[in-house]
Amino acid sequence: MKETTRQQFSSASPSCFPPGSLTDAAVAEAPSCDEPKENREMEVKQVTLCERSADVKHSKKNGVLTAEVVSSCVTHLGRLGTGLQHSYYHLSLPSHNLSDISILCNYVHLQKLELPHNKIKDLSCVSYMPFLAILDASHNEISNFFGFQPPKNLKEVNFSHNRMTKMKDLSAYSSLIKLDLDYNSFSEISGLEQCCKLTHLSLAHNKISRISGLDSLPLKHLCLRGNQLAKIEGLENLKSLQVLDLSLNRITSLSGLQNLHLLGSINLEKNLISEIQECKHIHDLFLLRDLSLLGNPVQEQQDYRLSVVFLLQHLTVLDQDKVTAEEKVSSVNKYDPPMDVVAARDHITHLLYQLMQPQVLYDSTLPSADSPYPMLVLTGPQGCGKRELAHRLCQEFSEYFAYGTCHTTRGSYFGEENGIDYHFVSEEDFQNMIHMGKFIQTMHYGGHSYGLTRDAIEDVAREGLACCVHMELEGVLSLKNSYFEPRYILLIPTQVEKYIDHLKSRDLYTPAQIDMAVSRIELYANTNRRRPGFFDNVIPCDDWEEAYQTLRQVVEEYLLLEEQEGENNNKAFPGNTSTASGHEPEEKPPLPLSRSGSGTLTSHSGTALDPSDPSYRNYFTKIQAELSPQKSPAELASIRRREQLVREAIVGKSPGVYSQLFKSSPRTAPSSLQIMILNAHFNEDSSYRIVWMASWISVKPILPPILLGKTLQPGSLSKTSQRISRREEI
Numbered sequence: 227m228k229e230t231t232r233q234q235f236s237s238a239s240p241s242c243f244p245p246g247s248l249t250d251a252a253v254a255e256a257p258s259c260d261e262p263k264e265n266r267e268m269e270v271k272q273v274t275l276c277e278r279s280a281d282v283k284h285s286k287k288n289g290v291l292t293a294e295v296v297s298s299c300v301t302h303l304g305r306l307g308t309g310l311q312h313s314y315y316h317l318s319l320p321s322h323n324l325s326d327i328s329i330l331c332n333y334v335h336l337q338k339l340e341l342p343h344n345k346i347k348d349l350s351c352v353s354y355m356p357f358l359a360i361l362d363a364s365h366n367e368i369s370n371f372f373g374f375q376p377p378k379n380l381k382e383v384n385f386s387h388n389r390m391t392k393m394k395d396l397s398a399y400s401s402l403i404k405l406d407l408d409y410n411s412f413s414e415i416s417g418l419e420q421c422c423k424l425t426h427l428s429l430a431h432n433k434i435s436r437i438s439g440l441d442s443l444p445l446k447h448l449c450l451r452g453n454q455l456a457k458i459e460g461l462e463n464l465k466s467l468q469v470l471d472l473s474l475n476r477i478t479s480l481s482g483l484q485n486l487h488l489l490g491s492i493n494l495e496k497n498l499i500s501e502i503q504e505c506k507h508i509h510d511l512f513l514l515r516d517l518s519l520l521g522n523p524v525q526e527q528q529d530y531r532l533s534v535v536f537l538l539q540h541l542t543v544l545d546q547d548k549v550t551a552e553e554k555v556s557s558v559n560k561y562d563p564p565m566d567v568v569a570a571r572d573h574i575t576h577l578l579y580q581l582m583q584p585q586v587l588y589d590s591t592l593p594s595a596d597s598p599y600p601m602l603v604l605t606g607p608q609g610c611g612k613r614e615l616a617h618r619l620c621q622e623f624s625e626y627f628a629y630g631t632c633h634t635t636r637g638s639y640f641g642e643e644n645g646i647d648y649h650f651v652s653e654e655d656f657q658n659m660i661h662m663g664k665f666i667q668t669m670h671y672g673g674h675s676y677g678l679t680r681d682a683i684e685d686v687a688r689e690g691l692a693c694c695v696h697m698e699l700e701g702v703l704s705l706k707n708s709y710f711e712p713r714y715i716l717l718i719p720t721q722v723e724k725y726i727d728h729l730k731s732r733d734l735y736t737p738a739q740i741d742m743a744v745s746r747i748e749l750y751a752n753t754n755r756r757r758p759g760f761f762d763n764v765i766p767c768d769d770w771e772e773a774y775q776t777l778r779q780v781v782e783e784y785l786l787l788e789e790q791e792g793e794n795n796n797k798a799f800p801g802n803t804s805t806a807s808g809h810e811p812e813e814k815p816p817l818p819l820s821r822s823g824s825g826t827l828t829s830h831s832g833t834a835l836d837p838s839d840p841s842y843r844n845y846f847t848k849i850q851a852e853l854s855p856q857k858s859p860a861e862l863a864s865i866r867r868r869e870q871l872v873r874e875a876i877v878g879k880s881p882g883v884y885s886q887l888f889k890s891s892p893r894t895a896p897s898s899l900q901i902m903i904l905n906a907h908f909n910e911d912s913s914y915r916i917v918w919m920a921s922w923i924s925v926k927p928i929l930p931p932i933l934l935g936k937t938l939q940p941g942s943l944s945k946t947s948q949r950i951s952r953r954e955e956i
C-alpha cells in the first residue's frame with residue numbers, strides 16, 4: 227500500500243497516477259475507427275531507428291511537426307476484440323522540441339496522443355480527434371485549460387507541468403476518468419461538477435488554499451500535495467475515496483476525514499499536526515491501513531508511535547514503516563491493558579518490592595507450597611453487600627475467620643471506622659507502602675487506590691485464623707497470581723433494578739459511579755461463564771439474608787461442619803440408635819471438631835497440629851484400637867486412608883489434610899497476552915516459593931485450630947457448592 231501510494235502521488239513523477247494504470251483500458255473502451263480508407267496511408271510503418279532520428283532532428287530545428295515525423299512515430303496498436311473490431315492509433319512524440327503541432331488536425335483517428343516535454347502552447351488540433359481517449363501534454367507551455375473541442379470519449383488527460391491558472395467548466399468532458407493537473411498555478415478547484423466518471427484527480431503543487439468543487443464526485447484517488455491547505459474540508463461527500471494525499475500543506479487537524487469510510491491510505495507528511503488526539507477523527511475508518519504523519523510536530527510527542535498504533539488498530543503501515551504485531555500488543559498493554567495484564571503487572575510490582583525487603587518468616591507460612599494459608603475472598607461489584615457479608619461471617623464464625631482490613635486512599639464514609647472497615651491512608655502513604663513491599667495486591671477503583679497488605683493477613687494468621695477479605699475482580703486476578711490460594715465466592719446481583727435502587731439509596735455514588743458498578747455485573751458474569759472454576763461459588767445477592775444463608779452453608783461445607791453437625795445430631799437423639807442398614811450404631815471416635823455447649827465451635831485438642839504432641843498421636847492410636855473386625859471392607863479402607871493421610875501429615879511427607887479444606891480449584895490457564903508478561907513473574911514466584919519452603923523447616927506453623935483436626939472426606943467437599951453453582955448460574 228505504501229509503495230502504491232508513493233508511486234501514485236509522487237510529485238517528482240511526470241504523472242501522479244501509476245503509468246498505464248488506466249491507459250490500455252481507456253483506449254480499449256474507446257469507439258472503433260474501423261480502418262477507414264483515408265487512413266490506409268497512415269498505416270503502421272515499421273520505421274527504422276535511423277529514419278526516426280533524422281525526422282526528429284528536422285522537427286527540432288523549427289519546432290514544427292511534419293507529416294514525416296508523424297508517420298514515423300505513429301503506431302498501430304492493433305485490434306482489440308471486444309465484439310466489434312477495434313483498431314487504435316497511438317502517436318508518441320516526447321521531447322521533440324515541438325511548438326507547432328497543427329498538422330495533427332489531419333489525424334482524426336488518433337486515440338492516444340503523447341506529447342510530453344515539448345514547447346507546445348496550443349492544443350486546438352485535438353478538436354479534430356473525436357476518438358481521442360488519452361492525452362498526455364505534460365511538461366509544455368500550455369496556459370489554456372482544455373483549449374479544444376471535447377473529444378467524445380476523452381478519458382485520461384495529463385496537463386501536469388504547464389502554465390495553467392484557471393479551471394473552466396468541464397461538463398462537456400464528462401467521460402473523463404483521470405485528470406492530472408500537477409505543477410500548474412491553479413488557486414481554485416472548479417468546473418468538475420459534471421465529471422461523473424472522474425475517479426483520479428491530482429492537483430499537486432498548485433496554489434490551492436481551500437478544497438471545494440469536489441462534492442459528489444466518484445473520486446477514488448485524490449492528490450493535493452504541496453498546496454496551501456490549512457484545513458481538511460469539502461471532502462465529506464467523497465464516499466468512494468480510497469487514497470488521499472494531502473502532504474506538504476499546512477493542515478493542523480484531521481477533522482473532516484471522519485466520514486470517508488473507504489479510505490485505505492492517507493498521506494499527511496509535512497503538515498502541522500501536533501496532537502495525537504487528532505487521530506480520533508480517523509479512528510472509525512476501519513479500512514485505513516496506511517497513514518503517514520512524517521514531518522509533523524506530533525512526531526515529537528512522547529510515545530507517539532505507540533499511541534497512534536493504539537488509536538488506529540487497523541493500521542499496517544505507519545510513517546512508511548510496517549506496524550508489527552509486537553507494537554500492537556505493546557500499545558494495547560500500555561493504554562488499555564486487559565485485566566489479566568493489569569493483574570500480572572500488579573503482582574510483579576509487589577513481588578519485586580517484597581523481595582527487596584529483608585525476608586521475614588511469616589505466620590501464614592505453611593509446611594508446603596501446596597498447602598497454602600487458608601483465605602476466603604468475597605468478590606462482586608461495588609456495593610453488592612460483600613463487605614457486610616464478610617463482617618457478618620467473621621462475627622458468626624469467629625473461631626475460624628477474621629476480617630482482613632484493606633488499605634484505601636478514599637475518605638471514610640459516615641460510620642466507617644479506621645482500622646475496621648479500612649485503613650484510611652493518603653495517596654502518598656499508599657505509594658510509600660507499595661515501595662516498602664507492604665502489599666500483596668493493589669487496585670485502582672473509582673479514582674482511589676485499594677490494597678491488601680501482607681500485615682493484614684499476618685494479623686489474622688497470628689490469631690490462628692483464616693483471613694476473610696472482599697475485593698473487586700481485578701484484585702482477585704492479582705491474588706490468583708500469588709502463592710495464596712483462597713476460596714473465591716462471587717456475590718452477584720441478578721436483579722439489576724434492585725441493585726441500582728440499592729446503590730441510589732446509599733446516597734454515596736454519582737450516576738456515573740452507579741453506571742460503572744452496574745456495567746461491571748456483566749464483567750463478573752462473563753468471567754464466570756468463560757472461565758469455569760474461576761470462582762469456587764456464585765451466590766446471587768439480591769436478598770442479603772438469603773445470600774448470607776447460602777454463603778454460610780457454603781462456608782460450613784468448606785469447613786466440613788455440615789457433615790459434622792449431622793453426626794452430632796445423630797448423637798443428640800437418644801432414640802436414633804440404629805443405622806439405615808439396620809446395624810447397631812458403632813461407637814465413633816471423638817471428633818477433632820465439636821460444637822461446645824454454647825454453640826460455638828472449638829477444636830478437639832485446642833492446639834495446633836504438632837507432630838511432637840504425644841496426645842495427638844495417642845488419639846489416633848485410640849482410633850486404631852476401636853477398629854473392630856466387623857467393619858465393612860469399604861469402611862476399613864476409608865479408615866486406613868485417613869490414617870495414612872494423617873501419618874503423612876505428621877511426618878511432613880505431604881500437605882496436612884486440613885489444608886485441603888481450603889484448597890481451591892486449579893487455576894485457569896493464563897491467556898497468551900498474560901503469558902508474555904508473566905514469564906518474569908513465574909520465575910520470581912518460584913524463587914519466592916523456595917524461600918517459603920525453607921522457612922517451614924525452622925518454624926512451627928500456627929494454624930487455625932479448628933481447621934486442623936478434621937480429616938478430608940474425599941469427594942465430600944463440593945457437593946453443596948456444585949449444587950449452588952448449578953442452580954445459580956447466571
Ligand SMILES: Nc1ncnc2c1ncn2[C@@H]1O[C@H](COP(=O)(O)OP(=O)(O)OP(=O)(O)O)[C@@H](O)[C@H]1O
Pocket residue numbers: 606607608609610611612613614632633636667668669671676677678696697698699700701702734
Ligand atoms: N484490596 C482491594 N483490592 C481490590 N478491590 C478492593 C480492595 N479493597 C476493596 N476493594 C473493592 O473496591 C470497591 C470499592 O470499595 P469501597 O469500599 O470504596 O466501595 P463501597 O461503596 O463501600 O462498596 P462495598 O460495599 O462493595 O465495599 C469495592 O467493590 C471493594 O470490594
